[in-house]
Amino acid sequence: MSELLAKKDIVRLVDQWLAAGRRVAGPQCVNAGDPHRQTDLINYTWLTKVEELQLDGFVRPTNTIKEVVFPRHEKLYGYEFKGKRIELVPAELPTAEQIVVGARPCDAAALHILDAVFNWDFKDEFYNRRRELTTIVTLACSKHDDFCFCTSVGAGPCDKRGSDVLLIPLDGDRYEVRCLTEKGQKLMAGATTTSSETAKEPEGPPTRFTLDALGEFLAAGYDRPEWPAVTRRCLGCGACAYTCPTCHCFDIVDEGGASGGARVRNWDACQFTMFTAHASGHNPRSDQSQRQRQRIHHKFQIYPDKFGELLCTGCGNCSRNCPVDMGVLPVLKTIAAKS
């Protein structure tokens, strides 16, 4: 037996959520009607009306859902100068319930992976509060492209990690609904119909490399001579990190004027020269190949050693959005072949 939901009923549900004042994010074509653009740009965005929601017809959005729990810019606390004193003003914690609809499994799984690092030695209350307030409705992928490699990193088009509800396309008009958490059950209560029909789980992309081979290469030494050659074309921007569902580095800066300001955290990326620049002027990762090596080691060795899961869901965004078509996939394919 299964629970089913018609596509038009999802639209109706989203409409209800919006009418009830909930924040709802979902994939949207953000440049529709722009005369200057040649291709559709699909991004997860906060919806203002249900008509903006676009569930299918593309592989995956260009950005990720990490923004709903880990915004690119966040105030940690304010400060005010009061004569010779400095008064700290706590930032208000978020209170709005939020729903992500039509999330890709590679996005939702990333939040599950990130829970570990945001609750490691320090419990990040901003992240945790947003996470508690968020319900994620995932849509299993029926399409993939040459950049997708979820199946090579232990994920896949029906990955359950991080999802509260998983929708699997049954036919053009209906989805099988799998409520995976209490939050998901609550969200879908009364909306679905029971049926004897079940959806076939879609197949993912072919395997691009094996984790065993990759692990062997990384374990065989840090200073492998292959790094400069396989990463030379990297230009050192942050497009990979900022469109990665699992990259979570941030920088803390003070922004303000003579009377006060705020301490904020902004996304940061390990491919920037400045990321590791010391105040002395010394930079322990002075070469792009060292920064690329760090990125791969962090995702495929350091994070799994520490938290038990890869810091990658195989979404392919890093390569898809790379100005020189690099990202991690070509690097992983090359080094896995060299192990």
Add this chain to the structure above:
Amino acid sequence: MLDELRQTCRRLLQDGAVQAVIGYGRASPDDPAVPVFISKPEDVDQLVWDDRCFANLTKYLSRKEVLSLGKLAICVKGCDERALLVLEKESQIDRSQITVIGLACDGVGQPRLAKCESCDVHMPRRADIVVGKATVPDADAGAKRYAEIEEFLKRTPQDRMAYWKKELSRCVKCYACRQVCPMCYCRQCIVDKNRPVSISTSATLKGNLAWQITRAFHLAGRCVGCDECTRACPAGIDLRLLNLSLAKAAEENFGYRPGMDPDAEPIIGAYSQQDHEEFIR
């Protein structure tokens, strides 16, 4: 043409004229063309050339990871080659130490990129070696080059501001625009200056406007219109429009197009008694 390119590069490497060639290659026929760095004559067969060779490779002339390869040859399309002239004028490269391989080009992308529609440099003009033959640009190709910005400028200032606010609100400050730009060669970019902070590092609308406006001004009279920033932007922001606006101003006010005329002095770096601004005379 591809054979000619590969033979040329093989010869340059075999003769020891250069230690590496910066060109385009791909792992398999379906892959996009990516920048490759060929150091051995036997590897020249990795080189490709077709209308999916987008990257402006001149950026690599300011990357130490590439400069460390030794004396270089570089493949350029007509549009990319303009960047070399600006870099030379700004004393960033020693042109005599670089072998420039010009690639005849009838445009890239399917459909063609916007820049290709009004391109008037199908054949590189100052390359040491030119490979292939390209069609002659339409006589009116140049006349169309500001069409998009002229159309945009017909909108009201309020409407244009609303457009930019909407577009720039998507900027995540990944700095892909800066990193792909051959003209962004500063050792330390103004946004990376943190003692004190000049430009907010926050990817808020205010911080994004500050960054993109600053970047546009730094490129005024220098941007060659290769549109790499637009192609690289993961937020799909049409930076081309900003650049066109500045290029139009440079041409209309100073009769100057960056990277076109080797005898013309860069407008930002030159002083003229004929300047029509009184304060400078």
